[in-house]
Amino acid sequence: MAKKYKSKINKIRAFALSLIFIGIIIMYGGIFFLKKPMVMSIFMIIGFLFIIASTVVYFWIGMLSTKAxxxxxxxxxxxxxxxxxxxxxxxxxxxxxxxxxxxxxxxxxxxxxxxxxxxxxx
Known part of the structure; x- marks a missing residue:
């Protein structure tokens, strides 16, 4: 079976998009802990960090893309x-x-x- 290749820029953009979805899912998981505000806050903060990481990756690939x-x-x-x-x-x-x-x-x-x-x- 032949391996499916993608361009490097598209791979990195797909990774950044997946970080956003992972962050939202983690934040959504915090809703199940409404009676435990500390646990809910931890889920929200971790999800937020994933979204911030996505922003950093998008910025990095944008800068890299200008040099391509x-x-x-x-x-x-x-x-x-x-x-x-x-x-x-x-x-x-x-x-x-x-x-x-x-x-x-x-x-x-x-x-x-x-x-x-x-x-x-x-």
Whole structure:
């Protein structure tokens, strides 16, 4: 079974959105403790912290997105952003790279990791 890849920006945005939903669910869980205000307050504070964490992640990906290289996807013709050496098109999930040594190779997220000195010599 082939692994489904998504662009890095979309992965991080999906993570931030999940933090919002998790925070709301935790806060909603606090309603079940109406007779114990301290426990209810703890649930509300933890849920609020998840929502604040989501805000931080959205801000971070927004700043990261401004530094991303914008390209036009050769498959769908739409503009997309590339983070790292390889990434996927945000619209059609086509493999994109700006590194000529990686053109034609099968997509691997490990191409974006920094290589050790021993790996560079290979």
């Amino acid at each position: 290289v914008q390209v036009v996807c050769p498959t769908c013709g739409k503009g997309t952003k590339i983070l790292g050496r390889v990434d996927m098109c945000m619209h059609c999930n086509e493999t994109l790279t700006l590194d000529p040594s990686l053109e034609g190779k099968e997509f691997d997220e490990n191409y974006n990791r920094k290589m050790n000195v021993s790996e560079e010599k290979r």
